[in-house]
Amino acid sequence: NAGVTQTPKFQVLKTGQSMTLQCAQDMNHEYMSWYRQDPGMGLRLIHYSVGAGITDQGEVPNGYNVSRSTTEDFPLRLLSAAPSQTSVYFCASSLQDRGAYEQYFGPGTRLTVT
Amino acid sequence: GNSVTQMEGPVTLSEEAFLTINCTYTATGYPSLFWYVQYPGEGLQLLLKATKADDKGSNKGFEATYRKETTSFHLEKGSVQVSDSAVYFCALSDPARTSYGKLTFGQGTILTVHP
Secondary structure (H helix, E strand, C coil): CCCCEEEEEEEEECCCCCCEEEECCCCCEEEEEEEEEECCCEEEEEEEEEEEEEEECCCCCEEEEEEECCCEECEEEEEECCHHHHHEEEEEEEEECCEEEEEECCEEEEEECC | CEEEEECCCCCCHHHHHHHCEEEEECCCCCHHHHHHHHCCCCCCEEEEEEECCCEEEEEEEEECCCCCCCCCCCEEEEECCHHHHHHEEEEEECHHHHHCEEEEECCCCEEEEEC
């Protein structure tokens, strides 16, 4: 199993550009999520999905869109990038293990918006 | 809402020193508690977890005990190594079944271990 994979690893955008961060998992997990990591703030939930065709907002959803057409893939779209979206983005999928959900994280995408 | 507070960092130790990173939480019900570790340039890895009061999670010499009376989940290691240098995150998952394990993270603690 490759686990959770993310592409690209690094990206530089200009303000106003759009792009899609890719996330895929091969563990057949129903639940997937996107977090952003900023210095001194830990990780904050952007959007999540509890299965194909079902998505919902997390703590910081503004400026981001998601869709979930398959169990495996959960892309994150930035429609018009802003400098405030400079961050490291992590995708995760989760598995229920003895009553607790355990999350598996991808390696991250480091995004800089100039 | 749920929240997690970690001790202020960064933490700098000499090899073989004792490590404690404090973590306290606020949550309704009985959350599951986690410690994640992030090595330089990598994603987060689960270090250990505990799912109910008085549970002790352990892995790679690290331990943490779920203390409901003090709402704490402090991370400890008796003798740190240079290879333990990383960022450590305390996190909790909402106990509600419909939360699907959404995590609330602390701000992270940077640990640097010198030879």
